[in-house]
Amino acid sequence: MTLITFDLDNTLWDVDPVIVRANHAMEAWFDERFPGFQETFDASAYEKIKSEVIASSPNIAHDVSEIRKRIYVKAFREYGLPSEEARHISQSAFEYFYAWRQKVDLYPEAKSTIAVLAEHYRMGVITNGNADVYHPSVGLSEYFEFALRADEVGRAKPNREIFEAAAVQANVDPKDIIHIGDHPIDDIQGAAQAGCRTIWFNRHGARNWKSEWEIKPDSEVYSLRELPTAIAELGAS
Amino acid sequence: MTLITFDLDNTLWDVDPVIVRANHAMEAWFDERFPGFQETFDASAYEKIKSEVIASSPNIAHDVSEIRKRIYVKAFREYGLPSEEARHISQSAFEYFYAWRQKVDLYPEAKSTIAVLAEHYRMGVITNGNADVYHPSVGLSEYFEFALRADEVGRAKPNREIFEAAAVQANVDPKDIIHIGDHPIDDIQGAAQAGCRTIWFNRHGARNWKSEWEIKPDSEVYSLRELPTAIAELGAS
Secondary structure (H helix, E strand, O other), X not given: XXXXXXXXXXXXXXXXXXXXXXXXXXXXXXXXHOOOHHHHOOHHHHHHHHHHHHHHOHHHOOOHHHHHHHHHHHHHHHHOOOHXXXXXXXXXXXXXXXXXXXXXXXXXXXXXXXXXXXXXXXXEEXXXXXXXOOOOOOOOOOOOOEEEEHHHHOOOOOOHHHHHHHHHHHOOXXXXXXXXXXXXXXXXXXXXXXXXXXXEEOHHHOOOOOHHHOOOOOEEEOOHHHHHHHHHHOOOO | OOEEEEOOEOOOEOOHHHXXXXXXXXXXXXXXXXOOHHHHOOHHHHHHHHHHHHHHOHHHOOXXXXXXXXXXXXXXXXXXXXXXXXXXXXXXXXXXXHHHHOOOOEOOOHHHXXXXXXXOOEEEEEEOOOOOOOOOOXXXXXXXXXXXXXXXXXXXXXXXXXXXXHHHHHOOOHHHEEEEEOOHHHHHHHHHHOOOEEEEEOHHHOOOOOHHHOOOOOEEEOOHHHHHXXXXXXXXX
């Protein structure tokens, strides 16, 4: 039986506005608690600390949650807090960020499409972000039998191991997986190299496939509504 | 009778993903027609030309459509096209951009809220962007009796003249207008200075009001769903 795996960010919702709002919320959170902190910890300071964190700990490059926590710790230490307190407050700050990170707006066609697919197929999630498809703010918890997140698995797409982990998790062969995502490399090249079949979600048909992306998807859709047909055309059962 | 005026971008939908997708679409459009053009006309080239266009024509600073057309003309001239051809192609390119610019995703609660409000109030639109609330892709054409766009009026928010134009258009006094928008300066300060009342749309409550934004809104909502109550509390009839 075919297993359908979904990417989340930019496949079931737009991620940019979620992060913009979450960052606004963090700014307000910091302002209320640490006068002057937010003034020194603006977008460019954030990016600078982020590069330092990733450079000093390449082993967590796949883990966007851990990276964010360490960025907060480093910023609070630079602000003058002792390490223990910086760690403690960063954990609270991250938890606040995390709740905001789940306030996504599904694409209008997402829920009905997923409900239709769930009647016919087993379904899972494979994401590099820290969205939680089981969070009540997302509202899709009943449809997916598992969700693999790069920050939990320890490998990020396009690494084939995260797709192989999905196959193991669901006890299917990779060739029985159809992976759906918007990203030409992470989703399409990654899944294909693991032996899965792929559907490129190119919303509204905004992009042309580029030859440098190498492995072409098995199918391409402009709207999630096309998925039941596109999946059937791939001979899924 | 109270006139309700709405901002569009980031008040009825998130604008960033719309522009991202429209820019992807333009990239594909240019690629198909002008080999090599898109390679020289990337995001940083765009921003550079944009600054030049605005610096040389401050009289069109309010007109995002005209700015974009002139950016395209300048880029095509640098690419080597003669002026007449550059102008012609830029017009076609802009029309393609414009169609993509209307492919917005309403916030899930937007349409039902607007339908409820339209039963009780006269409604209009005041926007600095080039979204067309009457375009079929937006799907709200029956609810608004007029839409004022900065690129058409010749004045952008927060300039009070665009709000005064709305009052003239609807034949009401500015004090009978309640303006709803997300932007602290453009929507709240601008409308208040024109004598309108204001509701700040602070989606999900992500932000705190900052003292440097000066004129506080008469009311604040975290969800569009709160609007019928918030408007009634302002004594609208």
